[in-house]
Every structure is written in C-alpha cells, then in structure tokens.
Amino acid sequence: MPGGPGILTSSIVLAVALALGVLANLQTRRPYERRIHGVPWVAVQFMAVVISAILIMHIAGLVTGHAFTGRAPY
Numbered sequence: 921m922p923g924g925p926g927i928l929t930s931s932i933v934l935a936v937a938l939a940l941g942v943l944a945n946l947q948t949r950r951p952y953e954r955r956i957h958g959v960p961w962v963a964v965q966f967m968a969v970v971i972s973a974i975l976i977m978h979i980a981g982l983v984t985g986h987a988f989t990g991r992a993p994y
Contacts, residue, residue: 927982934975941968 925933944964947955955961981987 925978927979930975930979930982934972934979937968937971937975941965941972944968 941964944961947959948961948965977988
C-alpha cells in the first residue's frame with residue numbers, strides 16, 4: 921500500500937463502521953434494562969459517523985482520481 925489503503929480495504933472498513941453505528945443506534949433505542957452497559961453508545965455512533973464520512977470522501981477520491989484538498993495554497 922504505497923499510496924494508502926485501496927478501495928477494497930476502505931470499503932471493508934466503511935462497512936464495519938456502518939455496522940457498528942447501526943449496532944450502537946439499536947442499543948440506544950433499547951430500554952435501559954436491556955442495554956449492554958459500560959459502553960458509551962452515543963460516542964460510538966459519533967465515531968462511526970466521523971469514520972464513515974472520512975472513508976466516503978476517501979473512496980470518492982479513489983474512484984474519481986481527484987484528491988480532496990483544503991483551502992490552503994500548499
């Protein structure tokens with residue numbers, strides 16, 4: 921992986937992040953007595969959204985061949 925992870929690796933990590941986000945969402949919707957305790961489910965959801973957004977941008981860059989750049993001139 922000289923240029924970073926490829927599309928297959930990125931897609932697998934995106935699927936795992938989305939699955940963890942769905943699991944965390946389902947856990948927060950359960951009644952308090954039936955939840956798995958000790959896990960900050962809202963934080964897991966937040967991290968899943970952040971990782972998914974980054975990976976979607978990364979996969980779009982891999983597919984189009986155009987790297988996302990910031991507003992900085994360098």
